[in-house]
Amino acid sequence: MLDRLVELDERTWDDMNGYSNSSPVCAADPGAPLDEPHATTVQVLSARLSSAGCAVLLSGAGLSTESGIPDYRGPNGTWTRQPRAQWPLSNAVYEQEPELRRASWQRRLHSPLWAAVPNRGHFAVGRLQRLDVLHWVVTQNVDELHQRAGSRPDRLIELHGSMRRVRCLSCGARTPMPEVLARVAAGDADPRCTSAAGYHEPAAAPACSGQLCGGVLQSDTVGFGEALDAHALETALSVVRRADVLIVAGSSLTVHPAASLVPLAAQHGAWVAICNNQPTPYDRLASLVVRSSVSALLTAVADALATTAIDSAGWPVDCA
Numbered sequence: 001m002l003d004r005l006v007e008l009d010e011r012t013w014d015d016m017n018g019y020s021n022s023s024p025v026c027a028a029d030p031g032a033p034l035d036e037p038h039a040t041t042v043q044v045l046s047a048r049l050s051s052a053g054c055a056v057l058l059s060g061a062g063l064s065t066e067s068g069i070p071d072y073r074g075p076n077g078t079w080t081r082q083p084r085a086q087w088p089l090s091n092a093v094y095e096q097e098p099e100l101r102r103a104s105w106q107r108r109l110h111s112p113l114w115a116a117v118p119n120r121g122h123f124a125v126g127r128l129q130r131l132d133v134l135h136w137v138v139t140q141n142v143d144e145l146h147q148r149a150g151s152r153p154d155r156l157i158e159l160h161g162s163m164r165r166v167r168c169l170s171c172g173a174r175t176p177m178p179e180v181l182a183r184v185a186a187g188d189a190d191p192r193c194t195s196a197a198g199y200h201e202p203a204a205a206p207a208c209s210g211q212l213c214g215g216v217l218q219s220d221t222v223g224f225g226e227a228l229d230a231h232a233l234e235t236a237l238s239v240v241r242r243a244d245v246l247i248v249a250g251s252s253l254t255v256h257p258a259a260s261l262v263p264l265a266a267q268h269g270a271w272v273a274i275c276n277n278q279p280t281p282y283d284r285l286a287s288l289v290v291r292s293s294v295s296a297l298l299t300a301v302a303d304a305l306a307t308t309a310i311d312s313a314g315w316p317v318d319c320a
């Protein structure tokens with residue numbers, strides 16, 4: 001299994017892993033995107049979730065578009081409009097170029113993305129977890145909107161990190177992004193690590209920072225070619241191997257190793273549903289392919305299962 005963030009086509013991945021699967025696709029909502037999911041789709045997905053012993057949801061940028069965060073490859077995606085223009089810098093380049101860092105901090109300081117709030121899809125995921133029909137969320141998103149919508153942090157795996165945290169490239173210390181942005185707003189154009197615990201090499205510490213680390217600070221996200229957090233990746237692999245249901249929510253499934261979780265789940269016998277506004281390379285492995293709004297679908301499923309829970313228990317389970 002790859003441990004670095006790369007973009008591959010599925011044939012390359014299959015060749016690398018000696019894997020092939022030609023199971024037929026049962027597309028309940030084929031064709032053009034629909035605003036609302038078909039009732040049959042909601043019933044099928046609800047039934048699968050309610051009987052699953054381990055249900056996992058893999059979310060991607062498509063889940064956050066309703067929150068005003070552009071995806072990458074959708075009709076209005078960042079890379080659709082400006083191919084390759086927005087690829088993130090490698091940490092090696094970032095660490096060596098103070099001008100690039102200063103420009104990056106100014107972009108972060110003024111980014112409209114900080115104002116994004118969870119949408120109905122994120123809240124539906126949180127409701128499904130509280131109903132105990134969805135057991136793990138694995139996300140490629142770095143926006144922390146799952147947490148803000150009530151997803152359990154101990155059952156949430158952020159494969160690509162978080163833009164709301166900062167990581168020191170020298171000592172690895174993590175700091176909330178708002179704290180560092182406040183320093184930038186106050187005039188610190190290229191903020192450095194102030195962790196005393198991260199102080200390792202006297203020769204590397206700037207004289208003016210005393211016993212502080214002084215390392216370069218970067219957004220705590222995984223850039224292309226960089227290794228994913230080993231614990232996050234191992235946990236994701238472990239839960240997907242034992243999943244009997246995997247729902248893909250708004251991912252184009254072209255970025256690995258996240259996309260590789262889909263064939264891995266299928267290989268281990270999981271029932272796979274893929275909801276994305278565009279075809280994905282792994283639609284052929286899915287038992288259900290849905291093109292309608294992923295947020296609308298998850299909301300409808302959460303509504304259906306909450307109603308079922310009330311009917312069967314005589315008391316509202318989803319009472320948050």
Ligand SMILES: [Zn+2]
Pocket residue numbers: 168169170171172173193194195198213214215
């Ligand atoms: Zn540091």
